[in-house]
Amino acid sequence: MTVQNLKKRPLSRYLKDFKHTQTHCAHCAKLLDRITLTHRGEIVSKTAIAQLDTLIDEHSWQIERPSWAALCRFCGDLYCKEQDHYFDIIGFKEYLFEQTEMSHGTIREYVVRLRRLGNYLSSQNVPRPSSPAAYLDDSFDAWLPPTSTNNYRIALRKYGQFQTLNQNITAHYQENKSTSDIY
Numbered sequence: 001m002t003v004q005n006l007k008k009r010p011l012s013r014y015l016k017d018f019k020h021t022q023t024h025c026a027h028c029a030k031l032l033d034r035i036t037l038t039h040r041g042e043i044v045s046k047t048a049i050a051q052l053d054t055l056i057d058e059h060s061w062q063i064e065r066p067s068w069a070a071l072c073r074f075c076g077d078l079y080c081k082e083q084d085h086y087f088d089i090i091g092f093k094e095y096l097f098e099q100t101e102m103s104h105g106t107i108r109e110y111v112v113r114l115r116r117l118g119n120y121l122s123s124q125n126v127p128r129p130s131s132p133a134a135y136l137d138d139s140f141d142a143w144l145p146p147t148s149t150n151n152y153r154i155a156l157r158k159y160g161q162f163q164t165l166n167q168n169i170t171a172h173y174q175e176n177k178s179t180s181d182i183y
């Protein structure tokens, strides 16, 4: 091993370089503008990164590196703060990206709307429905916020479509599974 390889630098330096080499979000592949760094799924602030002064060499950094990811702010917020949301926000976002032709901006609008609605429903202690059909009919009407009601209703319907699709995929999988059990 050469002297160069053994040279130790603070972890914060490696992270700074790492940040500069990342051009696209690790989750949605959007071109990065403002970057959020995460360590094992948790957001690490700029200030916290600056304080990571442990001296490590290149080899240790190569081991450390896979546990770090560069995300766009939007995904950073979603993946790190919305794991336990009223709605399956992450699944919904992926559904919109993969199964629809919506633009990034429109997807963002839907997601933001649904997040807001979820927070509202949680604060009102509205129970989660047992069937996705509830998102598609008027079951939620009594619970929707009094302002922008129609916008929330539209987002809810879209979410209902995603949940219905999810349920069908699961049902299909179960079907196949029982078939292969028989033969």
Ligand SMILES: [Zn+2]
Residues within 6 Å of the ligand: 025, 026, 027, 028, 029, 030, 071, 072, 073, 074, 075, 076
């Ligand atoms: Zn992203």
